[in-house]
Amino acid sequence: MIRKTYKMAGYRERRVVMDNFASLTVLQAVTYVLPVIILPYLFRAIGAEKFGLISFAQAFVQYFMILTDYGFSISATQEISLCRDEHAKVCRAFSSVMIVKIGLALLSLVILCILVYFVPKFRKDWLVYVLSFGAVAGNTLFPVWFFQGKEKMRYIAELNIIGGIIYAIGIFYFVRGPRDYLMVPFLNSAVFLITGLLGQYVVFRDFGMSFKFPGYKNIRQQLKAGWDIFVSIAAINAYTTTRIFTVGLLTNNNITGFYSMAEKIANAVQTFPLASFTQALFPRLSRIYRRNKVKAFRIMRRLQMISVYISLIVLPLIFIFARAIVGAVCGGDYRKTVLSLRLLLIAVFFVRANAFRVQFLLVCGKTHIYSRIHVFMAMAGLPLIFLLIYSFSYVGAAIATIAIEAAIFVITYFTVRHICRRFA
Numbered sequence: 001m002i003r004k005t006y007k008m009a010g011y012r013e014r015r016v017v018m019d020n021f022a023s024l025t026v027l028q029a030v031t032y033v034l035p036v037i038i039l040p041y042l043f044r045a046i047g048a049e050k051f052g053l054i055s056f057a058q059a060f061v062q063y064f065m066i067l068t069d070y071g072f073s074i075s076a077t078q079e080i081s082l083c084r085d086e087h088a089k090v091c092r093a094f095s096s097v098m099i100v101k102i103g104l105a106l107l108s109l110v111i112l113c114i115l116v117y118f119v120p121k122f123r124k125d126w127l128v129y130v131l132s133f134g135a136v137a138g139n140t141l142f143p144v145w146f147f148q149g150k151e152k153m154r155y156i157a158e159l160n161i162i163g164g165i166i167y168a169i170g171i172f173y174f175v176r177g178p179r180d181y182l183m184v185p186f187l188n189s190a191v192f193l194i195t196g197l198l199g200q201y202v203v204f205r206d207f208g209m210s211f212k213f214p215g216y217k218n219i220r221q222q223l224k225a226g227w228d229i230f231v232s233i234a235a236i237n238a239y240t241t242t243r244i245f246t247v248g249l250l251t252n253n254n255i256t257g258f259y260s261m262a263e264k265i266a267n268a269v270q271t272f273p274l275a276s277f278t279q280a281l282f283p284r285l286s287r288i289y290r291r292n293k294v295k296a297f298r299i300m301r302r303l304q305m306i307s308v309y310i311s312l313i314v315l316p317l318i319f320i321f322a323r324a325i326v327g328a329v330c331g332g333d334y335r336k337t338v339l340s341l342r343l344l345l346i347a348v349f350f351v352r353a354n355a356f357r358v359q360f361l362l363v364c365g366k367t368h369i370y371s372r373i374h375v376f377m378a379m380a381g382l383p384l385i386f387l388l389i390y391s392f393s394y395v396g397a398a399i400a401t402i403a404i405e406a407a408i409f410v411i412t413y414f415t416v417r418h419i420c421r422r423f424a
Helices: 011-069 075-082 087-118 120-124 126-132 134-141 144-149 153-174 183-206 216-238 241-250 253-271 274-291 293-320 322-330 335-352 355-363 367-392 394-420
Strands: none
Touching (some): 011 134, 011 153, 011 241, 075 216, 075 274, 087 120, 087 134, 126 183, 144 153, 153 183, 216 367, 241 394, 253 394, 274 293, 274 355, 335 394, 355 367
């Protein structure tokens, strides 16, 4: 009987999850293989200083991506997954979400223009930030939340793989030296816009969506549904994206370039292939939870333990070979990047050991608790990030990351344990 509770309600449901996992894993593999090819070339071609400037600009526009995503990556995905067989409801939800996202994108553009005009640091390299903003527009259009809710992740994979290949070809063809650095944000934004428009085309062609301007009630409902998630994601990025942004503010473009490279490698280790599986699992686990809370909890707990075991094998190996990995990627023995990477791997362990547990808070509808945890950590983590970076430069950013992720792990562990005592 215990073994049966781990199963996902039948062969068909398990097949859907695994198909989606396979699609997203292929996507992640391609999107990580391409940077392995592109980043060494790009770092050498434009140099650490320009690489740091572009990384700083990308961290800056990431805040606008958070605003335009709102909380729809979770709230809209869940809504579509629960009413996906009711076409009228799906169309209404799609229209409402897109109207809100476009409105937030326009607001973001206004904020960007004000900052670029009035703040000297941004005005100096204004074209980098303007070109980088195209990624926000493209991300606004790309309906990843719709494909996830419909459990059709292959569309996400196919469109992003096409975009990744176009970006790679563009980088190798157009970026030959430091003077070509503006082509990097331009190409990145162009690819985002192309995939965003293609995503919209697929939604209308393959899913028969019809756009109708939603009433105020529907828009208000979407804003309310996504609010807790938005606050949480904004809080999470307050202590993730802000690290590179703060390093850029308090140090220089060279140091920012070295540290941002370490973060890119650590993020690849952190999310591959974990992010694919959590994305594929979320809509399905939400449906299982509605039918059988105990079953959903046991699936989560088992998957979390598997993630921990894999991390205990993989992360020490990466720690040992960090210098070789950085040398292969950056083309030199950059000690700043090696030290940052090794420290960040400790934080990566806490994230991977907590991923399914964090997701379970959303599955069981505890978005307010999820939000409070991350808002609290943002309030505590932001001052810590600024203080440690000011005191210890890029090393401070890595140390702050370890402290924050360890605290989130402890808080989430005991929170989920308390919640699940009622039915486990």
